[in-house]
Amino acid sequence: TINESQPLDTVRTVCSYCGVGCNLEVSVQDNKIISIQAPKDAEVNAGHTCLKGRYAWRFYNHPDRLTSPLVRINGELTPVSWQYAYDYLANKMLAIKAEHGADALAGISSARCTNEENYLLQKMMRVVLGTNNIDCCARVCHSPTAYGMQQSFGTGAATNSIEDLKQTEFILLIGANPTAAHPVTGAKIKQKAMKGTPLIVIDPVKTELARFANWHIQLRPGTNVAVLNMMAYYIISEKVFDTSFVENRTEEFDAYKAAILALDMDELASIADVDKHMVKEAAIAYAKANNAMSFHGLGVTEHSQGSRAIMCIADLVMLTGNIGRKGVGMNPLRGQNNVQGAADMGCQPHQGAGYLDVTQAENIEYYQSHYQISDKANWPVNIGYKIPEMFNAALAGELKALWIMGEDVVQTDPNQKHVVASLSNLELLVVQEIFLSETAKMADVVLPGSSFLEKDGTFTNGERRVQKVNAAVPPKAGCKTDGQIVVDMMNALGYAQADYSADTMLEEISQVVPFFAGITWQNLGDNGLQWPVAKDGTDTKILHADSFTRGLGKFHFYEFEESQEVLSHGEAFPFILTTSRNLEHYNAGTMTRRTANERIVSEDVLLINPEDAKQKAIEDRSKVRLFSARGEIELTAEVSDKVNKGILFTTFHFPELMINRVTGDITDKHTKCPEYKVVSVGIEPVI
Numbered sequence: 001t002i003n004e005s006q007p008l009d010t011v012r013t014v015c016s017y018c019g020v021g022c023n024l025e026v027s028v029q030d031n032k033i034i035s036i037q038a039p040k041d042a043e044v045n046a047g048h049t050c051l052k053g054r055y056a057w058r059f060y061n062h063p064d065r066l067t068s069p070l071v072r073i074n075g076e077l078t079p080v081s082w083q084y085a086y087d088y089l090a091n092k093m094l095a096i097k098a099e100h101g102a103d104a105l106a107g108i109s110s111a112r113c114t115n116e117e118n119y120l121l122q123k124m125m126r127v128v129l130g131t132n133n134i135d136c137c138a139r140v141c142h143s144p145t146a147y148g149m150q151q152s153f154g155t156g157a158a159t160n161s162i163e164d165l166k167q168t169e170f171i172l173l174i175g176a177n178p179t180a181a182h183p184v185t186g187a188k189i190k191q192k193a194m195k196g197t198p199l200i201v202i203d204p205v206k207t208e209l210a211r212f213a214n215w216h217i218q219l220r221p222g223t224n225v226a227v228l229n230m231m232a233y234y235i236i237s238e239k240v241f242d243t244s245f246v247e248n249r250t251e252e253f254d255a256y257k258a259a260i261l262a263l264d265m266d267e268l269a270s271i272a273d274v275d276k277h278m279v280k281e282a283a284i285a286y287a288k289a290n291n292a293m294s295f296h297g298l299g300v301t302e303h304s305q306g307s308r309a310i311m312c313i314a315d316l317v318m319l320t321g322n323i324g325r326k327g328v329g330m331n332p333l334r335g336q337n338n339v340q341g342a343a344d345m346g347c348q349p350h351q352g353a354g355y356l357d358v359t360q361a362e363n364i365e366y367y368q369s370h371y372q373i374s375d376k377a378n379w380p381v382n383i384g385y386k387i388p389e390m391f392n393a394a395l396a397g398e399l400k401a402l403w404i405m406g407e408d409v410v411q412t413d414p415n416q417k418h419v420v421a422s423l424s425n426l427e428l429l430v431v432q433e434i435f436l437s438e439t440a441k442m443a444d445v446v447l448p449g450s451s452f453l454e455k456d457g458t459f460t461n462g463e464r465r466v467q468k469v470n471a472a473v474p475p476k477a478g479c480k481t482d483g484q485i486v487v488d489m490m491n492a493l494g495y496a497q498a499d500y501s502a503d504t505m506l507e508e509i510s511q512v513v514p515f516f517a518g519i520t521w522q523n524l525g526d527n528g529l530q531w532p533v534a535k536d537g538t539d540t541k542i543l544h545a546d547s548f549t550r551g552l553g554k555f556h557f558y559e560f561e562e563s564q565e566v567l568s569h570g571e572a573f574p575f576i577l578t579t580s581r582n583l584e585h586y587n588a589g590t591m592t593r594r595t596a597n598e599r600i601v602s603e604d605v606l607l608i609n610p611e612d613a614k615q616k617a618i619e620d621r622s623k624v625r626l627f628s629a630r631g632e633i634e635l636t637a638e639v640s641d642k643v644n645k646g647i648l649f650t651t652f653h654f655p656e657l658m659i660n661r662v663t664g665d666i667t668d669k670h671t672k673c674p675e676y677k678v679v680s681v682g683i684e685p686v687i
């Protein structure tokens, strides 16, 4: 309740849900949040938010919040003092390092946390403990985007800004449902489409935007590479590609062209279950548009050919010259608020802060000199474990300790049985969390962290915009900011790290990360800066304007390959399950389900095509059993023509459902991003 005799303070900060990065204006009284509005002068969201950003914030002081460090004593998680927890951890971690080496320890950072906190966690793993075993949830979402775009262009980030939608004359949307998952950007795309901007939607589900699309290419899940190659075929064979751009700005075109023109369109159309005439018409329209923007989401990346599909999109962008100016470009819709930042800060096992290859001698020297390392022999020189490799190594007994900051891997990583078995095999599992998540329940030590409303720092949104996060209220009693927890731990491990402060951490980051060179806490202002930021503070709205980061853009040809998931299990499990988010909830629902959004949507439902439902005797709103080679779950079916025959769809926000009991182990060939989007399953009514 508001005390009307006292003034309200307002604090400007950034939403901690999706990668749009909306600015929020938080009204505070007596250290309590009263409401959240959206500032009208915000460049990102101009006074708009979605249902999550504006209303789903009451989780911050929910009674379920952890309020004390917990250490497992006699099998029970027992409240202890911070000092006890740090001493316990330092002893354990140093003993594991002494006995098994630094690579027996690993860390997983969090896209929920600030750049500064992510930077600190990778620093603790690399500089203090001496291992490159650090990864983040980008592994399980957009690591193929970063890898694929790096191969094609040299930089693995959005080439343009969302505001470029004002200039664009054509939109290509692939594997994304932004009106649910990135609602403020989704609304902008919808408005453009409603006003007549041509829109292609490539998606196995009839999403809201598919209804507004001129062409909805409703492909079979897992066949993006087939459809993107078909588009390239028609653009090249109909000679509607941008010859001048291809000649002047790219390489490897001739080999690419020859491979594309050798493809059989009837065969690919049959593989993807699409109408080749529709693909041809859409491809030609896209190529002929003056300015076309492409957007993609996890429906592209979370596949065994995820990175390859990214390079196929980059091929189309280069073929049509849609890069390097306003109103065009290749724009990944980053799923989480700071997943871009977590990767930028070096929470990856192969690249340190600023994406420098951790195995290159000059980069090793660069990091050693910045961190003033005297004991150079103990500096890690090998690529560390990616998240799926951490689980395998834990199961094999090679990884002994895992530090997880703000990530519920038990619920969100695929093949839950395997994840649980792996975590159970660790000597030490440490979890920094705000609630006792399914992962935290398994931990040996739980450290109560803070929500975004209780901390300062920066988040980097999906358009490379680094924005200030300002604490609206202090950390809940008994909790600390996640950055301070890591700092305390670094000190407990014998490294002198100054207390967490956003501006001094940012100063250190700007000295290490080349594209942060000109960023200071002061010059970020209210609307942030888009990296790379030059030393004089000039930021960059458009990448690759005159040349690509790698010099010339590079064409890559990849043939369609059927997923091993379908090849190995398809006969026994004839349906393909694919998943996505809804508007009301966010990922595992840890935050949104502790708000009133729970009352709007309170379960995940499974969409099934009417013909399949009839054949399986499944009635609308009846319970069904969904099973795969890994496990089974029960959920409510909804008979819907939003999915084609043979395809099932659900969201993944409800822990009791545990959708990851059925998902599998197949990963992207280049990045090990899990193939969440193609799961071979069977289904039957629950009688």
Ligand code: SF4
Residues within 6 Å of the ligand: 015, 016, 017, 018, 019, 020, 021, 022, 045, 049, 050, 051, 052, 053, 054, 181, 182, 183, 184, 185
């Ligand atoms: Fe938050 Fe994304 Fe919604 Fe904006 S669109 S309010 S960033 S969840």
